[in-house]
Amino acid sequence: MGLIRVNKGSKVESEFFINMDKNNVEDVICVFKKIYEENKREIEYYKELESEFNTIIESSSDGIHVTDGEGTTLRFNRACERIEDISRKEMIGKNMRDMVKAGIYSKSVTVEVLESKRSVTLLQHVNGKEVMATGTPVFKDGRINRVVINSRDITELNKLKRELNDAYTMKEKAERELEFLRQRETSERNVVAESISMKRIIKLAESVAKVDSTVLIQGESGVGKGVISSFIHKNSNRRKGPFIKIDCSAIPENLLESELFGYEKGAFTGANNRGKIGLIELANKGTLFLDEIGEMPLGLQAKLLRFIQDREFIRVGGKNPISVDIRVIAATNRSLRKMIDEKNFRQDLYYRLNVIPISIPPLRERKEDIRPLINSALNKLNKKYNFTKRFNVDTLEMLVKYTWPGNVRELENITERLIVTTSFEEIMPEDLPSTIGESVQNKRCFNMDNIKSYKDSMDKFERSLLMEIKKKSNSTIEMAEILKIDPSTVRRKLKKHHIKIDFE
Numbered sequence: 001m002g003l004i005r006v007n008k009g010s011k012v013e014s015e016f017f018i019n020m021d022k023n024n025v026e027d028v029i030c031v032f033k034k035i036y037e038e039n040k041r042e043i044e045y046y047k048e049l050e051s052e053f054n055t056i057i058e059s060s061s062d063g064i065h066v067t068d069g070e071g072t073t074l075r076f077n078r079a080c081e082r083i084e085d086i087s088r089k090e091m092i093g094k095n096m097r098d099m100v101k102a103g104i105y106s107k108s109v110t111v112e113v114l115e116s117k118r119s120v121t122l123l124q125h126v127n128g129k130e131v132m133a134t135g136t137p138v139f140k141d142g143r144i145n146r147v148v149i150n151s152r153d154i155t156e157l158n159k160l161k162r163e164l165n166d167a168y169t170m171k172e173k174a175e176r177e178l179e180f181l182r183q184r185e186t187s188e189r190n191v192v193a194e195s196i197s198m199k200r201i202i203k204l205a206e207s208v209a210k211v212d213s214t215v216l217i218q219g220e221s222g223v224g225k226g227v228i229s230s231f232i233h234k235n236s237n238r239r240k241g242p243f244i245k246i247d248c249s250a251i252p253e254n255l256l257e258s259e260l261f262g263y264e265k266g267a268f269t270g271a272n273n274r275g276k277i278g279l280i281e282l283a284n285k286g287t288l289f290l291d292e293i294g295e296m297p298l299g300l301q302a303k304l305l306r307f308i309q310d311r312e313f314i315r316v317g318g319k320n321p322i323s324v325d326i327r328v329i330a331a332t333n334r335s336l337r338k339m340i341d342e343k344n345f346r347q348d349l350y351y352r353l354n355v356i357p358i359s360i361p362p363l364r365e366r367k368e369d370i371r372p373l374i375n376s377a378l379n380k381l382n383k384k385y386n387f388t389k390r391f392n393v394d395t396l397e398m399l400v401k402y403t404w405p406g407n408v409r410e411l412e413n414i415t416e417r418l419i420v421t422t423s424f425e426e427i428m429p430e431d432l433p434s435t436i437g438e439s440v441q442n443k444r445c446f447n448m449d450n451i452k453s454y455k456d457s458m459d460k461f462e463r464s465l466l467m468e469i470k471k472k473s474n475s476t477i478e479m480a481e482i483l484k485i486d487p488s489t490v491r492r493k494l495k496k497h498h499i500k501i502d503f504e
């Protein structure tokens with residue numbers, strides 16, 4: 001027996017022990033002794049490279065999915081698992097054509113790459129998610145050897161896109177509605193101007209609208225100072241800008257300054273800590289309507305005067321002046337001249353405001369406007385309540401004769417009350433509140449100019465008489481006693497005139 005040592009190959013140093021018996025080989029023992037240092041380093045390098053490669057693939061936040069040339073999954077990184085909500089175990093070794101057949105994927109980018117033999121990007125639906133995937137073929141010897149797919153979950157992105165689109169649509173809708181409401185308001189709120197005085201005011205307002213001069217509108221409460229002021233705005237070049245109305249009498253004195261001029265953060269205790277924009281700033285590029293200017297506290301009048309002179313102001317607690325581009329319209333039902341004499345209104349402010357004075361007369365001085373105003377209110381309210389009510393001629397006559405201390409606002413309120421509280425289509429004089437009936441001296445229930453026939457007049461008289469007596473009675477029996485007729489006759493006549501038997 002002898003041992004022969006053999007060195008074989010260039011990479012591995014090995015020893016062969018051969019057991020020989022008379023020239024015959026009995027046993028061969030082979031011992032691989034040593035790997036060449038050089039090869040060992042090479043293998044370690046490849047191992048390290050593979051581990052680094054795996055780490056990169058696993059740490060990618062985009063999905064990386066690799067299939068072979070048949071579309072069978074070889075690799076499926078962690079991001080893929082998260083994005084597509086499928087575990088690696090379920091994917092490795094599965095063919096993508098089968099996954100589409102099983103309905104897990106809506107379509108497969110791998111299949112499309114294999115068919116088209118080029119890079120493909122498409123939107124896949126996987127487990128209810130929207131996944132944007134790009135597949136790239138890797139060629140070897142002219143054939144596709146691998147398909148590498150990058151995928152990204154765009155469900156969230158699409159959701160945000162949809163929300164953004166919805167927001168845009170809503171914004172456009174709101175703008176259109178606003179425009180529609182503006183137009184409707186102008187047409188529905190057509191300013192009634194039948195009297196010569198109102199016609200003159202409208203003409204003046206139209207020419208004033210073309211310039212930016214400050215306007216002071218004076219007139220009793222409810223005559224339409226607000227209506228004329230918004231008419232000026234709507235007919236001016238600022239019509240697309242804001243129309244900001246400030247009712248100086250409605251805001252408490254201690255809040256008026258910060259409401260008007262705004263404040264900087266920490267300006268006073270209780271102030272919003274981000275500061276607040278004032279109504280004057282909000283009116284930039286538009287019109288500022290200072291209603292009830294007579295109620296502006298004296299202290300604030302000085303600051304308002306400075307603002308009107310320079311179109312610049314400083315927020316409460318602020319340092320830097322802010323400039324705005326606005327037209328100012330002020331209105332009052334008080335005599336500012338008298339207030340100046342009483343030292344309650346600054347004379348210099350009055351002259352700054354009174355550049356273009358407009359004085360709206362009360363309704364009692366422009367009776368021609370009453371009828372069209374009633375008709376306009378009636379149409380508006382009939383539309384609002386879906387009614388078809390109308391005023392009886394005598395009722396209308398009484399309304400025209402009434403002095404309307406509350407002016408147009410009172411007229412609108414009474415019209416609304418009558419429309420809502422009366423049961424019949426035609427609103428009769430008896431339906432009017434007693435204040436109107438009493439103040440209109442002529443208490444006739446019919447108009448001498450409007451007699452159709454004897455019967456019609458007698459009918460009107462009878463109805464009117466019944467309504468008046470009913471107001472004074474608590475039952476049909478009481479009515480019968482006053483009228484000295486039978487209660488059954490009273491009931492029959494009430495029925496004939498459609499008067500409700502509704503005693504409390």
Ligand SMILES: Nc1ncnc2c1ncn2[C@@H]1O[C@H](COP(=O)(O)OP(=O)(O)OP(=O)(O)O)[C@@H](O)[C@H]1O
Nearest residue numbers: 190191192220221222223224225226227333408409
């Ligand atoms: N000429 C008019 N045409 C149509 N409606 C009018 C007219 N004048 C006034 N009105 C209506 O009368 C009501 C009162 O008008 P407005 O508020 O403009 O009066 P005002 O003088 O500003 O009142 P206040 O002094 O109380 O502020 C509003 O509903 C308005 O639409």
